[in-house]
Amino acid sequence: MKPLVLSGKARAVEGAGAAGRRVVRLVAPATRQPGPSDATLLKSTADFEAASQPLSIVISGQPSPLTIRLGEEFGYLQIGDVIGVHLPSGRVRTLYRRASRHNTFLTTERCNHYCLMCSQPPKNVDDSWILDEIAKALPLVDPATRSIGFTGGEPLLDWRRIVELIAQARDLLPDTALHVLSNGRGFASTEIADAWAATGHPNLTVGIPIYAAVDCLHDYVVQARGAFDETVLGILRLKERRQRVEVRVVLHSITAPRIVETAAWMARNLPFVDHVALMGLENTGFAIANDALLWIDPVDYRDELARAVDILSAARVRTSIYNLPYCVLAPRVWRFAVQSISDWKNAYLPQCERCAAKSSCAGFFSTGRPKQSRAIEPLQEFDLL
Amino acid sequence: MARFQPADAFRVKRDDLELLPFRFERLAADRFVVSNVVGDMATLSGVDLRRLSNLDLDPSEPLYALAAEKLLVRRKDSPVILQLLALRLRSRMGFLQHPSQLHILVVTLRCEHSCPYCQVSRRSVDRELYDMSFATALRAVDVALSSPSEHLKLEFQGGEPLLNFDLIRQVVPVARERSIAAGKTVQFVITSNLALLTDEILDFCKVNEILLSTSLDGPADLHNRNRPRPGGNSHALAVEGIRRAQELLGADRVGALMTTTQASLNRVEDIVDEYLRLGLDGIFLRPLSPYGFAVKTKQFYKYDGRVWLDFYERGLRYILEINKQGRHFPEFYTSLLMRRMLTDRPTGYVDLRSPAGIGLGALVYNYDGKVFASDEGRMLAEMGDRTFELGNLSSDDYASLILSDRLIDLVDQSLTQCAPQCSTCAFEPLCGADPVYHHATQGDPVGIKPLSEFCARQKGIMTLLVRLLEESPEDAAILRRWAR
Numbered sequence: 001m002k003p004l005v006l007s008g009k010a011r012a013v014e015g016a017g018a019a020g021r022r023v024v025r026l027v028a029p030a031t032r033q034p035g036p037s038d039a040t041l042l043k044s045t046a047d048f049e050a051a052s053q054p055l056s057i058v059i060s061g062q063p064s065p066l067t068i069r070l071g072e073e074f075g076y077l078q079i080g081d082v083i084g085v086h087l088p089s090g091r092v093r094t095l096y097r098r099a100s101r102h103n104t105f106l107t108t109e110r111c112n113h114y115c116l117m118c119s120q121p122p123k124n125v126d127d128s129w130i131l132d133e134i135a136k137a138l139p140l141v142d143p144a145t146r147s148i149g150f151t152g153g154e155p156l157l158d159w160r161r162i163v164e165l166i167a168q169a170r171d172l173l174p175d176t177a178l179h180v181l182s183n184g185r186g187f188a189s190t191e192i193a194d195a196w197a198a199t200g201h202p203n204l205t206v207g208i209p210i211y212a213a214v215d216c217l218h219d220y221v222v223q224a225r226g227a228f229d230e231t232v233l234g235i236l237r238l239k240e241r242r243q244r245v246e247v248r249v250v251l252h253s254i255t256a257p258r259i260v261e262t263a264a265w266m267a268r269n270l271p272f273v274d275h276v277a278l279m280g281l282e283n284t285g286f287a288i289a290n291d292a293l294l295w296i297d298p299v300d301y302r303d304e305l306a307r308a309v310d311i312l313s314a315a316r317v318r319t320s321i322y323n324l325p326y327c328v329l330a331p332r333v334w335r336f337a338v339q340s341i342s343d344w345k346n347a348y349l350p351q352c353e354r355c356a357a358k359s360s361c362a363g364f365f366s367t368g369r370p371k372q373s374r375a376i377e378p379l380q381e382f383d384l385l
Numbered sequence: 386m387a388r389f390q391p392a393d394a395f396r397v398k399r400d401d402l403e404l405l406p407f408r409f410e411r412l413a414a415d416r417f418v419v420s421n422v423v424g425d426m427a428t429l430s431g432v433d434l435r436r437l438s439n440l441d442l443d444p445s446e447p448l449y450a451l452a453a454e455k456l457l458v459r460r461k462d463s464p465v466i467l468q469l470l471a472l473r474l475r476s477r478m479g480f481l482q483h484p485s486q487l488h489i490l491v492v493t494l495r496c497e498h499s500c501p502y503c504q505v506s507r508r509s510v511d512r513e514l515y516d517m518s519f520a521t522a523l524r525a526v527d528v529a530l531s532s533p534s535e536h537l538k539l540e541f542q543g544g545e546p547l548l549n550f551d552l553i554r555q556v557v558p559v560a561r562e563r564s565i566a567a568g569k570t571v572q573f574v575i576t577s578n579l580a581l582l583t584d585e586i587l588d589f590c591k592v593n594e595i596l597l598s599t600s601l602d603g604p605a606d607l608h609n610r611n612r613p614r615p616g617g618n619s620h621a622l623a624v625e626g627i628r629r630a631q632e633l634l635g636a637d638r639v640g641a642l643m644t645t646t647q648a649s650l651n652r653v654e655d656i657v658d659e660y661l662r663l664g665l666d667g668i669f670l671r672p673l674s675p676y677g678f679a680v681k682t683k684q685f686y687k688y689d690g691r692v693w694l695d696f697y698e699r700g701l702r703y704i705l706e707i708n709k710q711g712r713h714f715p716e717f718y719t720s721l722l723m724r725r726m727l728t729d730r731p732t733g734y735v736d737l738r739s740p741a742g743i744g745l746g747a748l749v750y751n752y753d754g755k756v757f758a759s760d761e762g763r764m765l766a767e768m769g770d771r772t773f774e775l776g777n778l779s780s781d782d783y784a785s786l787i788l789s790d791r792l793i794d795l796v797d798q799s800l801t802q803c804a805p806q807c808s809t810c811a812f813e814p815l816c817g818a819d820p821v822y823h824h825a826t827q828g829d830p831v832g833i834k835p836l837s838e839f840c841a842r843q844k845g846i847m848t849l850l851v852r853l854l855e856e857s858p859e860d861a862a863i864l865r866r867w868a869r
Contacts, residue, residue, distance in 0.1 A: 213454040214449070214454060215453060219395040220390075220395040225395055262454075268425060314865035316869055
């Protein structure tokens with residue numbers, strides 16, 4: 001149970017003038033007239049399995065081509081994928097996999113929250129190069145891609161650049177849905193909310209977390225005073241501008257015990273949001289550090305989660321359950337459960353092979369230190385009501 | 386490594402809190418329901434209610450969490466809670482943006498039934514005296530179309546409107562034509578006992594997408610006792626009419642309403658079963674209203690509100706059991722209240738709004754051209770009380786009717802938001818002003834609420850619903866679905 005390696009180090013970078021960062025799209029060796037951002041992917045399956053010749057990427061250029069030799073952990077790379085390379089260090093990041101349904105661009109590691117269960121712990125560094133990289137990557141993304149995501153960190157910390165990227169995506173990828181994860185506080189500013197709406201992106205959604213309807217509880221989870229107020233205000237400003245908003249609740253031992261009340265509050269106060277996702281915890285990043293504080297076996301909030309879904313769906317709020325396998329859920333809410341975990345970190349357990357529901361089950365995270373519910377067991381019969 | 390702050394570091398300070406407007410009502414010896422201005426509700430013990438009122442809250446305890454979730458308190462420096470309350474209140478009041486959607490044309494006062502509880506009908510067959518003329522009907526259509534609403538409902542009522550079906554047949558195409566010219570849509574409804582339903586009438590309804598609304602008081606013996614007609618076959622004809630309409634127009638194109646009489650009181654299961662048997666999509670357990678012949682024949686005084694509440698509760702519990710067996714079958718009044726209780730969507734139902742629905746929600750055009758603020762107001766006029774008569778189609782237009790001093794005074798006086806007893810009632814956000822009822826029973830549009838049967842009934846129903854929501858998860862799940 002291991003996630004795909006999306007970020008790692010090249011075995012070697014060969015060639016003169018290997019300076020700076022490059023973002024390239026991988027093309028087949030026979031490609032005629034490769035574009036300036038195209039790089040040839042050399043990948044002989046037979047050779048690769050024998051490990052006699054590592055995977056290589058050749059970037060043509062002057063005075064001589066650059067050859068980046070990758071380890072087998074990058075063996076999943078395919079024609080049409082996009083990677084970013086920091087040439088001096090040999091750091092390689094897979095930015096886009098054409099065959100995947102889950103392409104998410106990290107926009108920054110900076111954040112004004114410090115969530116107890118953050119899966120992507122923030123760093124206080126200038127990482128604006130990441131935005132440059134995305135700007136270079138977007139033109140290389142296949143326009144037939146159904147959806148892409150922007151995540152962080154908090155993308156709105158550099159909101160002008162994010163808005164530019166959204167506009168760029170709108171023009172380059174008009175048929176690609178764009179989903180942005182933000183804590184939403186920035187939208188409390190009408191200037192930012194206006195700029196966001198002014199992009200006119202035809203299929204833009206922002207996913208915003210609300211962990212409780214009690215201000216101090218939410219603020220505690222995100223470790224930022226005043227966050228609840230700004231986030232709720234941000235959502236109101238966005239909906240006032242007819243922008244799509246998804247609300248996300250991560251379930252752990254602080255949020256799960258009040259999920260019924262939180263859902264009832266949302267049903268009354270934010271029934272106009274476009275989607276609510278009630279999400280199982282990804283046990284990685286800060287969630288590991290705070291394990292003793294946060295862990296709750298999902299089966300121990302199974303009834304509360306089902307009641308929360310009842311309340312939201314009765315209020316006609318589109319609702320989904322993310323990241324939780326069917327066997328820990330009440331059968332009546334199975335139809336709300338979604339295969340939400342990104343393919344590169346999605347896995348199943350050996351006993352899942354005997355389960356009738358595996359093909360549509362969310363499965364598990366392979367990242368971090370996965371913890372399993374005591375309720376996990378193969379389902380003999382599976383029928384979505 | 387990360388340094389996380391403990392929960393205490395984010396706690397609101399007690400001094401920073403303030404109360405938001407809320408009201409409370411005793412449910413039981415030590416149980417109170419508390420509600421804010423948009424009807425968010427919680428139940429509390431007496432001690433907790435006192436502590437909440439005194440802001441004697443420790444933000445680390447569940448009572449604070451509850452108060453925050455139900456928008457009963459806020460941090461003084463937090464504007465967002467006020468924004469939520471404001472936008473929700475605006476949504477609840479949204480019905481004011483679509484005034485006068487319902488227009489009732491009393492096409493005749495004649496009827497072949499002689500129901501003792503009937504409020505208005507005439508058995509006379511004198512066409513000249515009691516039928517609406519085509520000219521009057523056209524004038525009513527024009528007034529209706531000059532109201533601001535874009536989606537109108539024109540309801541043909543009686544008496545028995547099918548006794549003047551010729552008029553309906555003439556009016557519908559003209560109303561349709563004029564509504565298209567005005568850029569509006571019109572939904573037609575015929576409220577009939579269906580005894581005179583013919584294939585020709587059904588065809589007309591199909592072509593014009595007309596809805597049928599009828600009366601069904603329960604099984605044959607009860608229905609026929611309540612609704613006598615020559616031949617004693619009211620039930621058989623109504624059932625046959627419902628079946629034919631369901632078949633020809635569609636199951637969702639015909640609805641039925643029941644009226645509760647003393648004979649109904651121990652028969653609620655039979656009544657519900659009859660509705661189920663006929664494949665109707667729900668039932669409206671209605672109280673008897675104090676108008677028309679119902680008062681003259683002393684029907685209204687035959688049972689008091691408490692007895693009716695028992696009837697309602699027994700019926701509701703029976704209906705909930707039916708729903709638990711998997712059949713979606715709401716009690717419609719409960720559905721309306723659940724919508725008021727669980728959502729902020731505005732309800733158009735005229736008895737559950739304040740400002741009152743008289744005139745602003747519906748206008749009634751009587752056969753003779755007189756215009757009333759509500760159907761009940763027309764019935765009072767038949768008894769000689771013209772309080773709710775707004776004018777006459779021969780001389781008034783929409784503006785003069787709706788802006789008449791008479792209507793404005795009645796609406797203005799009866800606002801629950803400031804009426805005595807209403808303004809302090811925990812159920813006010815769910816309830817409505819009923820100036821016609823209070824005028825009829827107490828001679829005053831506001832009324833003394835502790836003496837009001839309407840108030841007792843509303844409080845009784847709402848208390849029951851709050852209890853079901855709190856105490857019975859299985860019932861609550863069904864009630865929530867009814868609110869959709």
